[in-house]
Amino acid sequence: MTNIDKAIGLKIKEIRKGWGLSQIELAERIGVSFQQVQKYEKGTTRMSVFRLQQIAEALEVPVSVFFIEQKAGTPQVADPQITYMEGESESLPSVNKEGFVLLKLFRRIKNKKTREGLIRLLRGIVEIEEKK
Amino acid sequence: MTNIDKAIGLKIKEIRKGWGLSQIELAERIGVSFQQVQKYEKGTTRMSVFRLQQIAEALEVPVSVFFIEQKAGTPQVADPQITYMEGESESLPSVNKEGFVLLKLFRRIKNKKTREGLIRLLRGIVEIEEKK
DNA sequence: ACTTTTTTCTCCTATTGGTTGTATTTTAAT
DNA sequence: ATTAAAATACAACCAATAGGAGAAAAAAGT
Structure with missing residues (x-):
């Protein structure tokens, strides 16, 4: 839903499959139901930083891999990810x-x-x- | 309460103060109450990745700075606020x-x-x- | 074909993220 | 010394949703 959750979800799926793990196996490692893992991978649920770290450990990768930074030259404001973020801000003085x-x-x-x-x-x- | 939330909370506080922002100002930028910002900084609430990204944008730092492992024994002599600033800057308090x-x-x-x-x-x- | 595993999707509820309010304490400015 | 702004703390409340249980397609073996 939140765009970033989707992006991270895809990454999780990618890495998990890379290890040849099933959703069930990953779920057991982090102590949630496999259905919940699905939601993480689909990005339908808002993942906590805590969980992300758990998953990173379970997949034996640094947390930072889930936050691939954009290219340096890219103008921030024009970035589509930032642009259509829900609600508020941008109206600040x-x-x-x-x-x-x-x-x-x-x-x-x-x-x-x-x-x-x-x-x-x-x-x-x-x-x-x-x-x- | 999750340890990582506390660690991240501290960094948020550091960087926020580094910008001379009040909790209220940061709260307005990310669209939550200042009490909620307190919870983030204290690590009493489980922060979502989404929020962390929002905060990173509001503080104009890459998300990855929140996941930088720092050695326990290393005293933070150098000013913590400035360490997150991109580019070369004088690090005098x-x-x-x-x-x-x-x-x-x-x-x-x-x-x-x-x-x-x-x-x-x-x-x-x-x-x-x-x-x- | 036919189990068996894996993944997807739909309800349901227990949790908690987030707000509002108040009150105390610190810090900073005049 | 006074005043004002910012930070810390705590409590009560509610809406949102994290997370679980179940059924059922898809995939993958065999």
């Missing part, structure tokens, strides 16, 4: 996003005096803006 | 603290043009400094 950018930049500045100066600058701006 | 101050000030600036201008300024500074 842009100040937050801007803040991220600012913070990243600021942390790259090596010169201490420069950083201190910038903070003083910001203080001044805030003071002016709020003073009237 | 002072920069972190300064960053928070800057971020807080930045968020108080109402004028959008001013904020944009500041970001451009920062970009310029970084460019000059790194150009060498």
